[in-house]
């Protein structure tokens with residue numbers, strides 16, 4: 001199956017979806033957004049990574065920034081912060097260059113390495129788009145974290161690729177139905193830039209109020225039924 005241009009979702013949504021499905025739906029279906037310190041820091045890092053003035057070619061390394069990517073198979077589009085192309089005889093030809101090159105995507109993130117796979121899944125999705133566009137294999141890439149100033153190498157294993165496909169299938173399903181999952185408060189809510197919009201505590205309280213109101217209404221109906229039967 002191939003998705004049409006107007007069906008493509010944002011590839012960066014994978015990390016939102018992996019963090020919290022409701023957060024993804026609020027941003028990508030309901031178009032809601034709110035910045036917090038984390039998102040502003042993340043945005044600054046991406047701006048630096050996308051600065052075309054520091055594009056470079058050094059010997060056997062070619063670095064492209066803000067490379068636009070998409071995949072009709074996965075139904076996503078987006079951009080890579082940085083794609084390094086390492087000269088390699090088993091690599092692919094690039095327009096305007098005689099040599100062959102092996103692609104190696106690098107994504108810039110704020111903070112440090114995380115236990116959840118959100119960043120790894122987004123990077124793997126980028127690699128899968130590049131593979132489709134360049135007709136090549138990309139076995140690995142890297143995440144660069146601003147706080148630790150370190151790279152984490154990520155292998156694009158079969159399991160990680162399967163997770164990307166399953167997650168994107170689920171995202172397309174939600175998007176087609178316009179479905180926003182209900183609030184499920186978790187530890188993630190403390191770090192969520194949308195917590196004021198999502199209002200998990202208020203939603204819980206409202207659910208409690210709804211429960212009390214429904215129960216009172218039910219009791220009232222039962223009493224009038226009994227009066228009617230007597």
Ligand code: SF4
Pocket residue numbers: 019020021022023026183184185186188189192193194195198199200
């Ligand atoms: S506040 Fe919690 S439930 Fe709401 S979008 Fe954020 S992480 Fe998800």
